[in-house]
Structure formats: structure tokens, C-alpha cells
Amino acid sequence: MNETPQLLLSHHLKALKLPTFLREYDKLARQCAAEGDDHTRYLLRLAELELIDRERRMVERRIKAARFPTVKSIDSFDFNAIASLNKMLVMELARCDYVNRNENVIAVGNSGTGKTHVALALGLAACQKGVPVGFITASALVHELLEARDDKRLLRLQKQLARVRLLIIDELGYVPLSPTGAELLFEVFSQRYERGSTIVTSNLPFDEWTSVFGSERLTGALLDRLTHHVHILEMNGDSYRLAQSRKAAKPLRDPETD
Structure with a gap:
């Protein structure tokens, strides 16, 4: 049986290490459709979510690598x-x-x-x-x-x-x-x-x-x-x-x- 497009997309997004794409693409597609956004705006919003989440994960890794005894701001x-x-x-x-x-x-x-x-x-x-x-x-x-x-x-x-x-x-x-x-x-x-x-x-x-x-x-x-x-x-x-x-x-x- 051929794999469904959803399974293939999930596999490709995992291989490309785009976890936020994978988690958000379906929900955001429905939201953009309801708001009348075209495919370019949809992809832009999805890419922005990925970049924001990636930066957050990188900051978390740097904080962990720093070995702070506690986090202070x-x-x-x-x-x-x-x-x-x-x-x-x-x-x-x-x-x-x-x-x-x-x-x-x-x-x-x-x-x-x-x-x-x-x-x-x-x-x-x-x-x-x-x-x-x-x-x-x-x-x-x-x-x-x-x-x-x-x-x-x-x-x-x-x-x-x-x-x-x-x-x-x-x-x-x-x-x-x-x-x-x-x-x-x-x-x-x-x-x-x-x-x-x-x-x-x-x-x-x-x-x-x-x-x-x-x-x-x-x-x-x-x-x-x-x-x-x-x-x-x-x-x-x-x-x-x-x-x-x-x-x-x-x-x-x-x-x-x-």
C-alpha cells in the first residue's frame, strides 16, 4: 500500500529537522484558509514559527551548556x-x-x-x-x-x-x-x-x-x-x-x- 501524503510529509519534515513545521502545518493551514491568506503568506507564517522555535531551542541549549547554578535575569x-x-x-x-x-x-x-x-x-x-x-x-x-x-x-x-x-x-x-x-x-x-x-x-x-x-x-x-x-x-x-x-x-x- 502506498504511503499517504501525510505520512510522507511527516517523514520528510522529520528528516529535514523541522519539528515546528510538523507540529503546526495542519492547524495553521486551516487558520490561513479561514482568514483568506494565500499560500505564500501561509508558508511565511509557518517559516516564522519554525525560526522562533529554533531560536528558543538554541537559547535553551546555550543555557544548559553554560552550567548556570540557577537562571537569573x-x-x-x-x-x-x-x-x-x-x-x-x-x-x-x-x-x-x-x-x-x-x-x-x-x-x-x-x-x-x-x-x-x-x-x-x-x-x-x-x-x-x-x-x-x-x-x-x-x-x-x-x-x-x-x-x-x-x-x-x-x-x-x-x-x-x-x-x-x-x-x-x-x-x-x-x-x-x-x-x-x-x-x-x-x-x-x-x-x-x-x-x-x-x-x-x-x-x-x-x-x-x-x-x-x-x-x-x-x-x-x-x-x-x-x-x-x-x-x-x-x-x-x-x-x-x-x-x-x-x-x-x-x-x-x-x-x-x-
Whole structure:
């Protein structure tokens, strides 16, 4: 028995990897017929649906590949809670032009002021703009580098990190690094210099980074590369996390007791 046109069409659309075409073509055909759209407009609308859905799936894949611990957006950040933060600069960075120029971003401030939230939000914005992103804490990255060195796959890992267009390194300064770990992390920054963009969050001002890297020479060389093309986000103030927790826990007023 010959296959029906519907079965053949389904087979061809699957082979062409057009899942939205397959899912929507029949429903949209009836809708276009009811609205009097010709075949060209029908195909245009169908193609637009496919492109929109394809872009959505690509963004989802980039978000998954970035390994974000959680997804945060700029819209969900309360800029009023951190008066020192330049909102206009953050909104400009969300356009991702700095990535095209291989520039860096450093968010510096005391603990709990939302540095990770902003870094994650900029990472999400980059994923939505088509930029491959990677997220990792400084301590986890050093651990991976040390393991890769011991397993004789350090060069492969370094190449993988260098290929990421936007690398987010969170919580630099929370844990002092061993001399070997500091040198390996320095190599990551050095290999990305003017070849890719890096976002760093740190609870330490620059003049205290020596306490993390253990060497003034290494720290100076690192800051020289990292701050050559950089946007600095000052994020000092009261704890953003504590303020958000208090806001979430605030009981609703009982109108009868007002």
C-alpha cells in the first residue's frame, strides 16, 4: 500500500529537522484558509514559527551548556538595594557589545550584594544573543585544572576554556589558592587576553588580591591583563540577599488590624 501524503510529509519534515513545521502545518493551514491568506503568506507564517522555535531551542541549549547554578535575569534584580551599582552600565553590558570587543567585566563588593546574580543575568543575556557562555566558581575551576594536570589532559581543558566566548568566574577571593593553582588560573586569564571576554566576581578589592594568589608578581601580571579592557561594577553595600529574604518573609498586612 502506498504511503499517504501525510505520512510522507511527516517523514520528510522529520528528516529535514523541522519539528515546528510538523507540529503546526495542519492547524495553521486551516487558520490561513479561514482568514483568506494565500499560500505564500501561509508558508511565511509557518517559516516564522519554525525560526522562533529554533531560536528558543538554541537559547535553551546555550543555557544548559553554560552550567548556570540557577537562571537569573536582569529584570529580577532590585537595583534600588545596591546604590553603588551603575544600573546604566549593567543595562549596556546586557547588549553584549563588550563580548564582541573581547572586553572583561569585574563585579567587586562585599559578600551578599548580588554579584553572582548580576553575573548570571549577564550570562543569560549573552546566551539570548547567541554567545556561548561558561560559568564556574574560581575554586571549582582551579580544582578542575589541577585534576586535568594530574590526568595529563590540561592542554585539552585549557583549549576548551579558551574557546568559550564569555567565561564567568564566580567568587574569586573566597578561598586562597595554592601556588600551583594560582599559576594555572593565571594561565586561563592569560590565554583569554584579548581573545575572549571574562566576567569575574570578587569580594576583595584589587589591592587584596595578592592574598588569594600569594604573589605580588603574579597578581600584578593578572590585573594588568584583566583590567586592560574592563568594565568595573562597584557593588558595596548592605547584603542584597538579606534584603531579598526579608522582603520575601514580610507578612501581609491584615486590613482588619490596620
